[in-house]
Amino acid sequence: MENSLENQTSTLNGTDNNMETTINWLAACRVEDAVENGGVCVKHGEEQIALFYFTRRNEWYATQNECPHRKQMALSRGMIGSSTDEPKVACPFHKKTFSLSTGECLSGDECAIKTYPVKVEDGTVFIGLSA
Amino acid sequence: MKKQQIIVIGNGMVGYKFCEKLKSKTSSFNLIVFGEEPRRAYDRVHLSEYFNGKTAEDLSLSTESWYDEQEITLYLNTPVTAINRTEKKVYTPNGLSYDYDFLVFATGSAAFVPHIEGIEKEGVFVYRTIEDLDLISNYAQKAQTAAVIGGGLLGLEAAKALIDLGITETSIIEFASRLMPRQIDPAGSDMLKSKLTDLGLKILLNKNTSLIEGEESITALKFSDDSHLAVDMLVISAGIKPRDELAKACGLEVGPRGGIVVNEKMLTNDPSVFAIGECALYDGMIYGLIAPGYEMAEVVATHLAENGNKTFNGFDMSTKLKLIGVDVASFGDNFINEPDCRTIVFEDKHKGIYKRINISNDGKYLLGGILIGDAAAYNMLLQTATNNIPLPEHPEELILGSRGGAEGSASGGLENLPDSALICSCEGITKGGICSAVTDQDCENIDQIKKCTKAGTGCGGCIPMVKDLMLYTMKAQGKYVRNVICEHFNYSRQELYDLVHIHEIKSYDEVLDSLGKGDGCEVCKPLVSSILASLWNEMILQKGNDTAQDSNDRFLANIQKGGSYSVVPRIPGGEITPEKLIVIGEVAQKYGLYTKITGGQRIDLFGAHLSDLPKIWEELINAGFESGHAYGKALRTVKSCVGSTWCRFGLQDSVSFAIEVEERYRGIRAPHKIKSAVSGCIRECAEAQSKDFGIIATEKGWNLYVCGNGGSKPQHALLLATDLDSATCIRYIDRFLMFYIRTADPLTRTATWLNKMDGGIDYLRNVVVNDSLGMAAKWEAEMEGLVAAYQCEWKTAIENPAIRKRFSHFVNAPEEKDPTIQFVDMRGQKRTEEWKTV
Ligand code: SRM
Ligand SMILES: Cc1cc2nc3c(=O)[nH]c(=O)nc-3n(C[C@H](O)[C@H](O)[C@H](O)COP(=O)(O)OP(=O)(O)OC[C@H]3O[C@@H](n4cnc5c(N)ncnc54)[C@H](O)[C@@H]3O)c2cc1C
Ligand code: SF4
Ligand code: FES
Numbered sequence: 001m002e003n004s005l006e007n008q009t010s011t012l013n014g015t016d017n018n019m020e021t022t023i024n025w026l027a028a029c030r031v032e033d034a035v036e037n038g039g040v041c042v043k044h045g046e047e048q049i050a051l052f053y054f055t056r057r058n059e060w061y062a063t064q065n066e067c068p069h070r071k072q073m074a075l076s077r078g079m080i081g082s083s084t085d086e087p088k089v090a091c092p093f094h095k096k097t098f099s100l101s102t103g104e105c106l107s108g109d110e111c112a113i114k115t116y117p118v119k120v121e122d123g124t125v126f127i128g129l130s131a
Numbered sequence: 132m133k134k135q136q137i138i139v140i141g142n143g144m145v146g147y148k149f150c151e152k153l154k155s156k157t158s159s160f161n162l163i164v165f166g167e168e169p170r171r172a173y174d175r176v177h178l179s180e181y182f183n184g185k186t187a188e189d190l191s192l193s194t195e196s197w198y199d200e201q202e203i204t205l206y207l208n209t210p211v212t213a214i215n216r217t218e219k220k221v222y223t224p225n226g227l228s229y230d231y232d233f234l235v236f237a238t239g240s241a242a243f244v245p246h247i248e249g250i251e252k253e254g255v256f257v258y259r260t261i262e263d264l265d266l267i268s269n270y271a272q273k274a275q276t277a278a279v280i281g282g283g284l285l286g287l288e289a290a291k292a293l294i295d296l297g298i299t300e301t302s303i304i305e306f307a308s309r310l311m312p313r314q315i316d317p318a319g320s321d322m323l324k325s326k327l328t329d330l331g332l333k334i335l336l337n338k339n340t341s342l343i344e345g346e347e348s349i350t351a352l353k354f355s356d357d358s359h360l361a362v363d364m365l366v367i368s369a370g371i372k373p374r375d376e377l378a379k380a381c382g383l384e385v386g387p388r389g390g391i392v393v394n395e396k397m398l399t400n401d402p403s404v405f406a407i408g409e410c411a412l413y414d415g416m417i418y419g420l421i422a423p424g425y426e427m428a429e430v431v432a433t434h435l436a437e438n439g440n441k442t443f444n445g446f447d448m449s450t451k452l453k454l455i456g457v458d459v460a461s462f463g464d465n466f467i468n469e470p471d472c473r474t475i476v477f478e479d480k481h482k483g484i485y486k487r488i489n490i491s492n493d494g495k496y497l498l499g500g501i502l503i504g505d506a507a508a509y510n511m512l513l514q515t516a517t518n519n520i521p522l523p524e525h526p527e528e529l530i531l532g533s534r535g536g537a538e539g540s541a542s543g544g545l546e547n548l549p550d551s552a553l554i555c556s557c558e559g560i561t562k563g564g565i566c567s568a569v570t571d572q573d574c575e576n577i578d579q580i581k582k583c584t585k586a587g588t589g590c591g592g593c594i595p596m597v598k599d600l601m602l603y604t605m606k607a608q609g610k611y612v613r614n615v616i617c618e619h620f621n622y623s624r625q626e627l628y629d630l631v632h633i634h635e636i637k638s639y640d641e642v643l644d645s646l647g648k649g650d651g652c653e654v655c656k657p658l659v660s661s662i663l664a665s666l667w668n669e670m671i672l673q674k675g676n677d678t679a680q681d682s683n684d685r686f687l688a689n690i691q692k693g694g695s696y697s698v699v700p701r702i703p704g705g706e707i708t709p710e711k712l713i714v715i716g717e718v719a720q721k722y723g724l725y726t727k728i729t730g731g732q733r734i735d736l737f738g739a740h741l742s743d744l745p746k747i748w749e750e751l752i753n754a755g756f757e758s759g760h761a762y763g764k765a766l767r768t769v770k771s772c773v774g775s776t777w778c779r780f781g782l783q784d785s786v787s788f789a790i791e792v793e794e795r796y797r798g799i800r801a802p803h804k805i806k807s808a809v810s811g812c813i814r815e816c817a818e819a820q821s822k823d824f825g826i827i828a829t830e831k832g833w834n835l836y837v838c839g840n841g842g843s844k845p846q847h848a849l850l851l852a853t854d855l856d857s858a859t860c861i862r863y864i865d866r867f868l869m870f871y872i873r874t875a876d877p878l879t880r881t882a883t884w885l886n887k888m889d890g891g892i893d894y895l896r897n898v899v900v901n902d903s904l905g906m907a908a909k910w911e912a913e914m915e916g917l918v919a920a921y922q923c924e925w926k927t928a929i930e931n932p933a934i935r936k937r938f939s940h941f942v943n944a945p946e947e948k949d950p951t952i953q954f955v956d957m958r959g960q961k962r963t964e965e966w967k968t969v
Pocket of ligand 1: 689690691697699727728729730731732733734735761767768804806821822839840841842843844880
């Protein structure tokens, strides 16, 4: 299943200039392969993407798998949760936390992590990679 | 009516802040912004963090869509090249013109580059924009030595960046006779110099660079004293030069040494043109810091939006920074000298600390000062000086710390501050603002305060003080600062333990639904999981509890540097047969694991890939091993000495008893890990008195010690009961452990738990031995239940396909291992690579 890219053009709303961005949707896994209220790691060529199924909120998130603190491929193994209402993940190594929605580091001044859009269609989870 | 149009020239920090402030006050203007740089305004103050992994986007002050949302037209990459003030038009390079009703110069400044012969050579840089940093880091890859011209604030920061880029041989060249000549005095400079020298920087003072040598690119510097310094690259940081060229060209008044002249309303000599930030010259002064720039933006925004008469009246130039790990601060009137004041100086050459405060001649007020090496007192001193707070009787204690140990001054000072005291100067937030965020908006942590008030979001220097103020206000309001778990559970651990017990709840989600709120976090998840495990001793990865486990529990192994795991089979009492030793050796060989005898008398196998863990454990379990719970807050090892079976001094069979104890309590989870040991006599070869519970043989039976600890704060265990027979000893341990499990705070070892217990060991003895709480029978029964429920969780894990499936790195390539895990050789085995740095 790896690397099966679905090409699709989607329009990002919210900007006046109707910017057209092409998003390649990577078929990551089936819903039942994802971990409820936790993460799995998705391979995309050389890249590693952490995919989170926040079952409690019925939300999906995807971020880079590498924790910027000590450059560890670990975020998919982190605990997820929320701070006020912000969904977040805590790195298993030193518990630095990052917002799942914006990627911003919520503890200290580690740099932010990359985030990706996610969609589910017919039981398959897709991660959006901007082309 | 057509909206009036404001044009802002410059999309830097202050220009951006002006837009933000204006838009928050009114929408009755059209706003057009021209930026010469290719990107949206970014945080120049934290520019150096670009070298520590922050991206340009991280540094950006706004999101991409912000300008659209605010209906601001932003032209990037578009310098304004000319202005016609009579027609009120600005021109851009493509020949287009735009009309304005009001014009705001926020053009900032450029690095000042002195005229030195050869300055145009390759390898010479300035330090101002992201583009500059890109150029520097590219060039640095082939450079071994570097120099920075300028020993001021920015120069030192540039030098640190060069060191971070791997150029360990970096020199700082300063024309003056001391470092940071605008902030600190000669004695402070000496201290700073010696600290920086210790860190490997070369500091050259009194040096005037006369020539930059080299063919096309720089190879050396020549100084006016004819000395040379060979360098591969050079960063110029000799000050700033206001960007006033455009203003000058259109006939606005500029200062003799640069800067657009403005009045207290930030108006230039043209009543429709303002200047703010580093390009503005107010009262003969350029303010090269962000806080005054933001204040200027506020003045103009208020003026335009509300016709308010807010004015700019100069600004305090106090600064605090951490340069290469050295605190440096100056505040108020830092250079005033006797006889205009009295100074108190504290100098500690050993620790590299220099502090100077200047007080008024009558000893009543603090005028200013300098702090090097330790600037913890900065915020309080600054407040004392700016608010004219009367000094205490012994002002020297402000920099010495009162040695009586009375901590009074920390919050003692806070209540004396007037509500108008400026706490966050970047965002202009006062004490009153922060207090009302706590009292009126119920902010109870720093993040909430940041959201409500913006305090602490600029340079961040005020955060310690904001926190103190917040706690102080909460206390003053009678808010009980309660020991609750986190925002999701309004209970202490013990309260939650009892509630989960009474309601017989068995999964994390149910606990959260019935007793908590929100979605949980990395604090409450492991805590609740631990309570559930302590109460019911069910397999921890079932009932959806897997993702509520601490990371090591979730994969039943300790994660190691690099992302591999360790495997620790239980070896009760440290006793092992040759056959089992061989199995460990074979498994380690097969899976390429590093092996080591642990400090707990067993064997640790390191460097296992996640997907190999089930296979490794399958082989170990088939050979009769079981999980050693090295990853859990659970019983670790019960060490033993060889005891009476071999030792000539042995009084009892310590190995057999250690195995019995270890097998009884294995797998039981607790607020923290628990360790034990059994020694065969008082020579104590098993170190039982350093354990959570330790047993030492006597002529008649066993002495039981409790609440000992190794670790960073070692503490000897205390004698609980003497000459016990084996069965009584076990009963006492049952009661002791259940009492601990039920009442200890999270992550509290038994030693700390006892230290906090009213009545100490005598009380504990009364509870455990004399059953003063009447709980003994219940606790013994509960322990019996836990012992009966024991299962090797690794056995359950490998036999359950759903759980086993989780032990793979890639969900879409389960057979593949994480290619980023790398090992290197060491003494015939492997070890992990060092942490990867930038
Ligand atoms: C492997 C071992 C070192 C060794 O190579 O010998 C070790 C390794 C670790 N110890 Fe330890 N400790 C080991 C014996 C000890 C001992 C000696 C002993 O048990 O007799 C002590 C002092 C005794 C004590 O605990 O009172 C010890 C005191 C600690 C502490 C400090 C505990 C404290 O209360 O202050 C920590 C930190 C913690 O648990 O929070 C710690 C934490 C750790 C961690 C778990 C750090 C971590 O989070 O990764 C290490 C994990 C290694 C791994 O992945 O397996 N280790 N550690 C030893 C394993 C013993 C075993 O067979 O289980
Ligand atoms: C490395 C570094 C560290 C610093 N550290 C601190 C610190 O710790 N504390 C502190 O208070 N301050 C610090 N400063 C200073 C602080 O960054 C400045 O005070 C602040 O950026 C000034 O804001 P500004 O908007 O006036 O100027 P700038 O941020 O320089 O913005 C001006 C913008 O205008 C643009 N511009 C110029 N002319 C034109 C034109 N004709 N048309 C269109 N655009 C134009 C420029 O390209 C620039 O983007 C630091 C500065 C640097 C470089
Ligand atoms: S002493 Fe420190 S470094 Fe050594 S094993 Fe224990 S925790 Fe790790
Ligand atoms: S590696 Fe992620 S927090 Fe340290």
